[in-house]
Every structure is written in structure tokens, then in C-alpha cells.
Amino acid sequence: MLLVLFQYVSAKRIFEDQDIKLTNYRAKLKTFKDSIVALNDDMVNQSHFNLNRNEDAISYFEKEGLDVATLIPFIKDELYRLNEVKGQHPIVPYASGEGRRMMINTVKILNHKWIIADFSDGEYWGEVFLTYEVTKQRQLSFNLVESFLYPFN
Template sequence: MKQKIFIYLFVFSILLILFQYVNSKRVFEDMNHKLDGYKAQAERYKDSISVLQDENLDLSHFNFERNEDAISYFENQGYNVAELVPLIKDELYKLNEEKGEHPIIPYASEEGKRMMINTIKLLNHKWIIADFSDGHYWGELFITYQINQDKQLTFSLVESFLYPFN
């Protein structure tokens, strides 16, 4: 009788071990499959990051902060570029506050509204691109700027464009 109990226990333990082996093998294969998926996804993300970095580099080509020659131009004149760039933008934004029509934007706005510069991008030590709008019409400006001996900023409109309203 003891022998039959031991045989039953032995068979039961063999079946339990076999069940554990098959189950753990299935779990292991599932984890490997998920890991392969994560590796492929990580590779796609790396490729995407590389593409976005290249695109960002292309977009920042005409950017004052990345233009060493423009930065050197101001540094050689004794200016602190970190303070100068916000100053230039602030002076251009201050023109939005002047009474009457905007001094740089050559287009009249709708009645009761005012043309204002919204976004400014410094291209180099002489040029600025800006966009403007009155909430209804919008356009873009190409502006040159200079800092004279008295450290006064002067802006000069070179070209402007008003988008047609549909």
C-alpha cells in the first residue's frame, strides 16, 4: 500500500513538474517575443530621433543663436549677446505700443483693430523676420536693424507681404 502511495506521489510530482516546465516555457517565449517588440520599437524611436535632429539642424540654420559670425560681430563690438537679443526683440515689440498705425507695418488694419508684430526671429546681425496680424489679416516682414554709436536701435523695413484674405 505504501508503495502505491509513493508511485502515485511520484507520478503526481512528475505531472506537476511537467506542467511547471511547459507553463514557464510559454511565459519565457512570450517575454522574449515582447522583448523583441520593444527592441524594434526602440530602434524605430532612435531612427525618429535622428530624423528629428537632422530636421532641427536644418531649421535652425538661419538662426542667430547658431550663427557664430553674427555673434562674433556683436562680441567684437563689446556687446553681451545674451542681453542684446532680448533687447532687440523688446524694442521691436515696443513699436506695437505706439499710437496710431504701426511705424514699420505698411498695411492699414481693420477699423477698431491694430496691426501688431506677433513673432520675431533674428536671422543674423543685420536681418530680422517677423510676422504681424490684426486678428483678421496677417503677413510677414523682412526688417534690417542697426545699432549706432549711441547704442540706439534703428529698424528699416526691406520687404513685406500681406496674405490675401479669402
């Protein structure tokens, strides 16, 4: 009888411990699911102004006979290629620090007409707002609309 009582108490303790662990795991799972939903909502909001998710802009390029999947890397590569130009950067309207070059670092294509990008020379940082056009000859032209340089502290 003592052995049965010992087994009962031991099994009850193990069961209660497992029940507590299961309850904790369920609470964590709910928290993680809520976090995933919140992150997905943030991602959708952040990607609103993004050529990849803009059906109207994609349709615009498709009507012109352009493949967006190859066009996006092409546009970015052309902007980055401007970093190689000797002298003053053709897009960035600010002079760089001594012995440095202003270079475009990050490019975000908003739609079929607009781009934002950031630039730096390692000491000074700023951003540019550009318009772009793909000509009938499949050439790109960029036009600087607005720019700013962050204050140096």
C-alpha cells in the same frame, strides 16, 4: 512527473511571451532612436538662420563689445514695443481692420543684420523682412526691406 511537465510548459509560455515583448520593445526603441536623429537633423536645418547659432554674427557683436545673450531679448523687446505706438504701426505698412491694430507677433533674428517677423490684426496676417543696426550709442534702428499681406479668403 506531471507537475514538472506542467511547470515546463508554463515556464516556456512565459518565456516566449517575454521574448516577444522584448523584441517589440527593441523595435520600438530603434524607431524612437531613428525619430530622435531625424528630429535633431530637422532642428539643425531649421536653426541654420538663427543668430544664436551663427558664430560669424555673434563675433560681429562681440567685436562691438555687445553681449548677444542680452542683445537678442533687447532687439525683440524693441520690436514688440513698436506695437504700443498709437496710429499706424511704424514697421507694418498695412492698415488694420476696423477697430483693430496691426501688431508684430513673432520675431526671428536671422543674423547680425536681418530679422523676419509676422504681424496680424486678428483678421489679416502678413510678414515683414527687416534690416537692423545697433548704433555706436547702443540705439536700434530698423529698416523695412520687404513685406506682404496674405490674401483674405
